[in-house]
Amino acid sequence: MRRLTTWLVGGALLLTAGGAQAQTLDPQDPPLGLPPIPVPDDNPITKAKAELGEQLFKEERFSATGEIACASCHEPEKAFTDGRAIAEGIKGRIGTRHTPTVVNAVYYDTQFWDGRRASLETQSLDPLVNPVEHGFSSHESVLEVVRGDADYLEQFREVFGVGADGITMDHIAKAIATFERTQVSGNSPFDRYRYGGQTDAISESAKRGLQVFRNKGRCVDCHTIEQNHATFTDNEFHNLGVGWDRIGDDVFDLVANFRKMKAGDGEAGIDQTILTDDKVAELGRFAVTLDTQDVGRFKTPTLRNVAVTAPYMHDGSEKTLMEVVEFYDKGGNANPLLDGGIKELDLTEQEKQDLVNFMKTLTSPRFAENGGH
Amino acid sequence: MSNGFKRRDFLKGTVAAGAATAIPLSLVEVSFGMGSNNAAAAGAQDFTFAYISDSHLTHIKGTEFNDNFDKGLKRAVTELNFMSPKPDFVIYGGDLSQLGKKAELDHGLEIMSGIRELDVKWVIGEHDYYLDLGAYWRDNISELYYSFDHKGVHFVVLNSILTYDEWTHERWPTAMDRMKAMARLDNPEGSPFMVGAEQRQWLADDLAQVDKATPIVVLSHSPLYQVFKPWNFWTEDAAEVQKLLQPFDKVNVLHGHVHQVLYNQIGNITFQAMMATAWPWPYPVSYAQHANAVPKTTVFMNRADPHNLRDGTGWGSVDLVSGRETIHHTLWRNTNRTIAYDADAGHPVDTKYQDPASQIPPQDHY
Numbered sequence: 001m002r003r004l005t006t007w008l009v010g011g012a013l014l015l016t017a018g019g020a021q022a023q024t025l026d027p028q029d030p031p032l033g034l035p036p037i038p039v040p041d042d043n044p045i046t047k048a049k050a051e052l053g054e055q056l057f058k059e060e061r062f063s064a065t066g067e068i069a070c071a072s073c074h075e076p077e078k079a080f081t082d083g084r085a086i087a088e089g090i091k092g093r094i095g096t097r098h099t100p101t102v103v104n105a106v107y108y109d110t111q112f113w114d115g116r117r118a119s120l121e122t123q124s125l126d127p128l129v130n131p132v133e134h135g136f137s138s139h140e141s142v143l144e145v146v147r148g149d150a151d152y153l154e155q156f157r158e159v160f161g162v163g164a165d166g167i168t169m170d171h172i173a174k175a176i177a178t179f180e181r182t183q184v185s186g187n188s189p190f191d192r193y194r195y196g197g198q199t200d201a202i203s204e205s206a207k208r209g210l211q212v213f214r215n216k217g218r219c220v221d222c223h224t225i226e227q228n229h230a231t232f233t234d235n236e237f238h239n240l241g242v243g244w245d246r247i248g249d250d251v252f253d254l255v256a257n258f259r260k261m262k263a264g265d266g267e268a269g270i271d272q273t274i275l276t277d278d279k280v281a282e283l284g285r286f287a288v289t290l291d292t293q294d295v296g297r298f299k300t301p302t303l304r305n306v307a308v309t310a311p312y313m314h315d316g317s318e319k320t321l322m323e324v325v326e327f328y329d330k331g332g333n334a335n336p337l338l339d340g341g342i343k344e345l346d347l348t349e350q351e352k353q354d355l356v357n358f359m360k361t362l363t364s365p366r367f368a369e370n371g372g373h
Numbered sequence: 374m375s376n377g378f379k380r381r382d383f384l385k386g387t388v389a390a391g392a393a394t395a396i397p398l399s400l401v402e403v404s405f406g407m408g409s410n411n412a413a414a415a416g417a418q419d420f421t422f423a424y425i426s427d428s429h430l431t432h433i434k435g436t437e438f439n440d441n442f443d444k445g446l447k448r449a450v451t452e453l454n455f456m457s458p459k460p461d462f463v464i465y466g467g468d469l470s471q472l473g474k475k476a477e478l479d480h481g482l483e484i485m486s487g488i489r490e491l492d493v494k495w496v497i498g499e500h501d502y503y504l505d506l507g508a509y510w511r512d513n514i515s516e517l518y519y520s521f522d523h524k525g526v527h528f529v530v531l532n533s534i535l536t537y538d539e540w541t542h543e544r545w546p547t548a549m550d551r552m553k554a555m556a557r558l559d560n561p562e563g564s565p566f567m568v569g570a571e572q573r574q575w576l577a578d579d580l581a582q583v584d585k586a587t588p589i590v591v592l593s594h595s596p597l598y599q600v601f602k603p604w605n606f607w608t609e610d611a612a613e614v615q616k617l618l619q620p621f622d623k624v625n626v627l628h629g630h631v632h633q634v635l636y637n638q639i640g641n642i643t644f645q646a647m648m649a650t651a652w653p654w655p656y657p658v659s660y661a662q663h664a665n666a667v668p669k670t671t672v673f674m675n676r677a678d679p680h681n682l683r684d685g686t687g688w689g690s691v692d693l694v695s696g697r698e699t700i701h702h703t704l705w706r707n708t709n710r711t712i713a714y715d716a717d718a719g720h721p722v723d724t725k726y727q728d729p730a731s732q733i734p735p736q737d738h739y
Contacts, residue, residue, distance in 0.1 A: 020529050221680060252489070292455035293703065336451035338444065340683030340706055 013070035025182055031364075033191030034184055035229040037106055043121060043174045052155045053179025058174060061145045062128060062171045070124065070176065073099040079308045079367045080183065084107050087317025089133040096281035098316035103367075104302050106181045109235040113298045114274070114316040116288045120177035125169060126271045133275070134166045139169045146172065167210065181356060185305060185364035193361070195228065202361040209358025212351045216330070218357075221341050222300045232362070233306055237285040237297035240342055241333025242313045244296055247276050247282045254279055255292060262290065284314075307360045321356045401426060417525035418589050419623025423456065423491075423690045425449045425621050426466025426629035427649030429500060432476045432482075441682050442471075443484070445650030449688035450487045459528075460690055461523065463491050466629030466647040467498025467534075467594035472552050475509055482514065494521070498594040498629060499534040499566070499605070499656060503550040506541070507532070518572055524590045526693055529579060533593035533608050533628075540564040558604045565602060566595040567609040577617055588623040594697065596628045596646065598639060601657035601665045606631050615643050618642055623696040636712050637668035638720035644668075645691075645700045645721065653677045653685030671722045672732065674707065681706050708733065 027037040027045065039045055056062070058071040073087045074080040080102035082088070087099045097113050105111065109156055111123035127133035128142055136142060146152045147164045160171045188369040190210075192201035202210075223232040247254060258280060262270065274281050274287055285294035298314045312318040318327055327333075328350065331344040347355070389640040431439035453463065459601065465485065470477030478501065485493060497507060497514035507517050517532040535541075536555075545551035554562055568576070583589070597614050600606035608614065618624045624642040625636060632649035657665040657675055677685025683705035692699040699713040715722045726732050 168477070218680065251451075252454055256457065259457060292452055293705065336444075336447045338448075340681040343682065 020317050025184070026356075030184055030304050031186035033186035033188065033190075033195050033230055035107065035226075036229065037181060037184055039181065040119070040121070041281070043177060046159070048155065049159045049175050049178040050182045051179075051358070052152075052159050053175035053177065055152075056146075056176050057179050059145070060138075062134055062142055063090050064137075065143075070127070074102045079103055079305050081309045085311050087133070089127075089130070093132040093135075093336050095130075095132045096278045098274065098311065100301060101305060102180050103109070103183050103185050103364075104231070105121060106184060107231045107302065108233065108299070110299065114288050115237065115286050115299050116270070116274075116351050121173045123175045123181075124173050130271055130275055134194055139230040142169065144166060144241075185366055188304065188364050189361040189373075190358075191230075192223070194230070203357060205354045205357040205360075206361045207355035208351075209356070212347065212355050213358055216351065217345060217347065217355055218341060219328075223303050232302045233300045235300065237294060237299055238339040238341070239284070239296040239335065239337045240298075240313075240327075241296070241335045241338055242298070242317060243282040243315050244333050244335040247279050247296075250279060251283075251295060252325060254283060255286065255295065258283060258287065260289060296335065297339075303359060304362050305367050307363050321359050323350065325352045325355050398556065401677070416718055417478075417693075417696045419692065419694050420524050420526075421458075421460045421692050422462050422464060423460040423688070424464040424466055424627070424647045425453065425485075425650060425661055425688045426464075426630055426647035427468040427498070427651055428481060429471045429649070429651040430477045430481050431471040432474050432480070432581075437504055438480055439471075442651045444482075445649050445683065445686055446481070446484050446703065447487070448683065449650045450484060453491075453688065454487070454489050456690065461490065461491075463488060463493045464592055464627065464647075464691075465493050465495045465626070467496045468500040468591070468629060468649075468651075469711050470499070470501050472549070472556065473501050473504030473509075475508055478509055478513065494528070494530065494592065495628065496592045497532055497534070497592050499555050500552075502532075502534055503555040504548050512702075513677075514578065518575065524693075525697065526590055527583045528723055529576065529582075529589065529591045531568055531572065531576070531591060531593045531597075531614075533595045533597060534566045534630075535569045535572070536564040536567055536609075563605070563618070565607055565609040566605050568593075568597075568614050569610070573613055573617065576614070580617060580621075583621075584627050585621050587621070588693065589618065589621045589625065590693070590698065591618065591624065593626065593628045595630050596635070596637075596644060597642075598637060598644060600635070601660075601663065602630070603663050604654070604657060606657060614619070615639060615642060623700040625693075627691065627698065634674045634712070635668065635671050636700075636721045637670060643698065643714055645698060648687040648689060648702050648704065650686050650688060670720050672726045674704070674710075680704065682714045 012164040027039050058065055058069050060069045060072070062069060067240075068090050074081045074249065075082055080229070081238050082099045085098060087095045087097065089095060100113065106120060109115070111117040111120060117126065125139065129136050129139060146167055153164055156167050156171060159175065162171065187203045193196040214225070220233045222236065222238060224230065224234050225232070261273070270287065275281065280287070283295055285297040286292060288294070308322065310319060310321070312324050318324045325347070329345045329347045332338060332342040374551065405638070425446065429442050430446065431442055432521035433439060497510050497517050501507070511517060518530055520527065520529045522528070538732050540553070544727055545554065554560060555564070593608070595608045596606060597608050598611045599608065619642065621641060626642055626644045627695050628644070628645060629647045629649070631646045632652060632654040633646060634645035634648070637644040653674065656667055658667050668686075674685065684707055687702055687704040689700055689702040692701070697710065697714040702710040704710060710726070711724045712721050714720070
């Protein structure tokens with residue numbers, strides 16, 4: 001196992017991950033092009049905690065079959081994605097949604113495609129007990145693995161000051177979240193061009209693509225670029241019609257039945273249902289808010305490292321960046337709840353290619369060797 | 374799915390598709406105004422109806438229609454179908470069409486037929502009327518003015534977009550010229566809306582049969598008061614109509630036409646505007662050349678994002694609670710608004726944003 005090596009220098013965390021170049025990680029002084037890293041007061045970043053979190057993230061014993069870790073789908077070698085359209089859990093079980101990258105996930109206001117968890121700390125608990133992911137029937141199985149491992153016990157004592165009996169899922173979640181929080185990645189050719197004053201950092205085609213991105217393509221409305229940083233997400237939820245053909249007129253019954261289920265069972269079983277019923281999955285943000293305006297809305301994903309995280313959309317239905325551009329060019333998939341910002345773009349072939357070339361400039365050096373799509 | 378894994382195993386809580394009615398979640402009873410009213414004595418019950426208004430479906434050629442305006446109405450119909458529990462009926466507030474063409478009205482009826490299992494009560498707007506003076510509407514959609522009773526509340530539908538006979542019958546070379554003249558804002562050749570003497574007499578006769586304690590809901594296309602004449606946010610004989618309504622304890626007027634959140638109180642009469650599905654109008658205060666009388670009670674809508682086709686538009690529902698209306702505006706890509714009659718204040722208030730301190734500050738970064 002490749003260890004994350006980190007060390008603190010004057011309050012800043014230095015880390016190397018996956019053999020990448022060492023970088024300073026002070027939450028207030030993030031890589032070029034990124035805003036400060038949000039860190040909750042009750043879970044400060046430390047070297048030991050991030051290191052423990054990385055081991056837990058890669059722990060395959062955290063699954064009913066002993067074969068699935070967080071890293072099985074969020075593969076560090078694949079920019080923390082899996083290259084699949086839809087995630088695959090234990091025993092080859094297929095879920096309903098595409099694996100999003102962990103990289104820069106700390107900048108999301110909410111986690112999961114429908115934002116059903118508010119933080120990295122709360123997000124990591126759900127997949128462990130989802131039957132199509134890690135497949136445990138309860139979190140007790142996770143605690144058993146940790147409590148039975150002398151190396152983990154030593155680290156939990158060091159990081160959290162707790163003995164075997166004192167270890168809770170809260171500690172595990174905090175360690176994993178801390179590792180994920182260190183997986184920020186900026187300093188792409190775009191960042192050096194836009195924020196670093198390096199005018200030749202991207203090609204002329206990519207520069208034209210940025211203009212399309214900001215103007216005719218309307219991309220920047222949701223994939224935001226600010227004056228001094230860019231997360232490429234508005235942290236909102238939008239209906240593009242992706243996956244709508246799977247529900248169509250069934251949507252009225254699906255909405256009615258989902259309301260009934262949530263009224264009866266509350267939050268219990270929601271996570272399972274969303275990842276096992278491919279029609280309910282398409283209700284999107286509605287499953288969280290029960291606001292019917294949110295039917296079919298999904299979170300705007302960041303575009304950082306997008307060239308190395310194919311396929312695309314919440315269901316992995318677009319294979320290449322050019323397919324994505326074509327999808328937006330035709331105005332998404334028609335449906336009654338289509339976002340008001342989505343319309344036919346009438347892009348030229350040159351503009352489409354320029355847009356793709358622009359998106360390829362969003363790859364951080366750390367992932368550049370993974371190649372583009 | 375492969376390897377014998379059954380996804381239904383995990384759906385312990387789900388009910389099979391198509392099963393029984395939904396549990397009420399979206400509509401919660403509100404109990405304000407229950408004290409000093411005699412609506413209960415008059416037999417009025419609480420209930421909810423939905424509204425859609427001002428879709429302005431625009432025929433281009435053949436079977437082609439303006440896609441933006443189609444999308445607004447289709448979205449409203451879809452979201453209305455999600456309501457749980459279902460409303461008792463639906464109001465359509467007028468201006469279904471842009472130029473009153475049969476193609477536009479037929480197209481509108483087709484989209485509106487997507488509303489599941491609910492009656493629609495139709496109000497005619499000037500865009501539906503001035504091509505054929507309501508002939509196609511009357512034959513295929515609805516009477517132009519009528520009344521009905523529902524759960525102890527008396528509803529009156531008015532055709533409030535009539536004008537002087539001379540303007541209607543003697544000025545225009547073609548019916549389409551007349552239609553286009555009335556469709557314009559700031560038209561020096563335009564003419565103010567009015568209910569007219571004949572209809573006012575009908576209204577007086579209709580209301581003579583109704584107990585003064587019975588809650589009244591009047592549905593019109595134009596506001597039955599006077600806000601801004603150049604855009605016909607105006608009814609010329611509003612004062613005379615109001616005079617017929619003032620003797621009743623509780624009167625609610627619901628109108629379209631203005632394409633914005635607007636509410637007012639004059640005496641016993643509460644006025645509420647329905648949102649448009651097509652586009653938002655600015656508030657007339659932004660147009661300095663003419664005097665306006667935009668009600669001071671109204672907390673304005675946020676400025677709409679012109680880049681977003683659906684911003685500043687929407688649909689809604691109305692709860693009749695003890696004979697007073699509480700309106701819920703569903704505003705797409707904007708913050709939903711709820712406006713309810715405040716018995717202490719004696720006028721409608723936004724339940725969340727009436728206090729200036731709780732209003733959303735204007736955007737200062739673009």
